[in-house]
Amino acid sequence: MTNITAQRLARRSTFYKRLRYVESALSDGHVLKRSHSTVVNRHELTGTLPVKRSRYSTGDSDLVASQVIDVKLEEVEPDNSMIVGVNVKLEDVKERDKPRQQQIKEPDPGYQSDESTDTLILDPLDHEAAENVLDSPKDRINPAKAEPLRSQSDVGMFHGLHFHLLGMPRRRLNLLSERIMERDGAVSHAYSNSVTHILSDIHDVAKLQFMLTRGKIGLNARVLDTKWLADALQHGFCPDEQIYLIYPKVTAESPESLKTSENTRKSPKQLRNHFIKRRKSRYESSSDTEKDDKYRAMESDSIELDASDEEDGVPEIESKNHTIASSTQHDDLNKIIEQVKAQPELIDLDASEDDGPEQKEKDDNAEMSRRRGIQYEKFLCMKSNPIMTDTVNPNEFIIEKLEELHEFYKSTNDHWREVGYQKAISAIKTLQTPLRSADEARRIFGVGGRIADKIGEIINTGQLQKLKNLDSENEVLKLFSGIYGVGPSLARRWMSKGYTTLDDIRNNVTLPESQRIGLKYYDELHNRMSREEVEQIAQVVKNELMKIDEKLEMTIGGSYRRGLPDCGDVDLLITRNDEDGKNHQGVMKQLLKRLVDMGFITNHLALPGQFEDLRTRYMGICALPNGLHRHIDILTVPYNEMGACLIAYTGNDIFNRSLRLLASKKKLRLNQMGLFAEVLRGASRAKITEGNCIASKTEEAIFEALGVPCRPPHERNP
């Protein structure tokens, strides 16, 4: 049994470590799969292989690599196998059981053959599987089917790399960011621990350190000259980082993980030939490139957008710009918003009052819209909310505390208090400057007196007394309600019975099916997955879908569509153009049967009530061969409701609420089926009539009808 508690998960430390693997072992796992073409750099010495996250173990069994940062060739063995250094980000997950013993098929004692460790470190290995009809891991699909989705050219050359750019003009920054993201890299507009590469034109280390961490020491990432990126883009592979290195200084203190091995320049020819050979065969055998493109085109907006904006010139504003220079950002979006505000007749349906056409100074904007009834600037959906995941926010220390409180109220039944905190937190997150006082905080929309006081306390004392009081019980509550199907009520009930661990629950409580599964896969389901894994899972489903009907269309929604670097679950929307008189009726049933039969879906959480409907919804657990169990959510939607459904199932939560609230202020109603007008509402906005659908087919139509600037998915992360 695994025994990681929720708090342990939350507190995992991360660090970097260098591991060594044998190439032959790697090559048949899914690790090096798409990196062959970038192995040999122009120096013919070491190649830096950008590899997407994967799972490893050091063999100590208490370390799990969550992210592969790079791979370097180190040595060629007599038998022509290669030693590869893998630079990974590790997560400390001790106190778990040893993973099942890995067979040692590696002759060289010093090096660790992988493959066994490449698999389910987190596999709880419980043997209660009998109860579960679907539990038959042996029947899982052939690994070959889940093979990589793309593998050509330099697409994806930055996969798994996380950049932060600084010390350059904004236009250049935007341009480079686009190039990176086009090639699957991630870019943050602020420095954080998850950043693997900092690119800068500035070479002054002291200055850099100050800019990045405000003088605090400890950069976890390499700092490279921006030229590295330029060269990478030009040549189609990542050049040796060594010669571009600004920090750490090669001679002085160079952290373990950043050293390049000295023996790498052994027989470069050999290495090169080896890989060139491999790469060639790969190309020949991989017929999936076109299927690939089709898939990419189908799967998400981000990719569609990628394809559309071609060459240089001016950096586009609309798409995938979650990199925003930290000082002067989203002028364009603001412009749009200003425009919208300036033309209330377009958006404000009930602008009954007449105002003169005065264009006051912009300080009057708020006042103006207030008189008009709707204050657009207070709706989060009116603003661009780019991805801010684990970036270092100037108010990070405040946010942390507030988030703890938020967590606490989430495990209470005090729903609205929870919402209050949620709003305040997301408001603070958008700030670019550090808060100096409670007073300053109070002026933020969403922050009231109580929270402002708490912020003041945090600023002054560095902590929050209130947090200390509720700590221990809070942890247990969080632990319990982390089980799928268990909420605050049940968690509290259990706690009042004296249970404090998951084992207590396992041993003493008879659980309904869904909760049992939630408990069984507790760790796995809390482990977020890479975008690549989402794609692999989606591909499996897509494959089956195509066997049922080629005209079916599938889109990945949820956090994946919003462009988050990792996802907690997979949301799949399925539809079919019905202009030929056919539709997707009954598809869900066939699809599920296939997925279950092939062993891909291992458990059900909730089945659709009416399989024959056009609208069906399924929730369950799936697993790639050798993969962790993942939460998967599949729905079928009528073709003409796709837009509404996309909005609903792309989220995020807060964005949707904001959008829907705005709709209701305008006497409209927005839901997963469409945007409706002429809705009659009674007391407490209770819906009386359905209203008429005025938009539903595309997201754009709905945004437009609402008077909201069309937000690409990446900007729906408030």
Added chain:
DNA sequence: TGGCCAATACTG
């Protein structure tokens, strides 16, 4: 003081 998104499904 009352609203804070909306709709649906499932379980005890």
Added chain:
DNA sequence: CAGTAT
């Protein structure tokens, strides 16, 4: 119906 989930 209350609780949970999406």
Added chain:
DNA sequence: GCCA
């Protein structure tokens, strides 16, 4: 919790 926050806000009108």
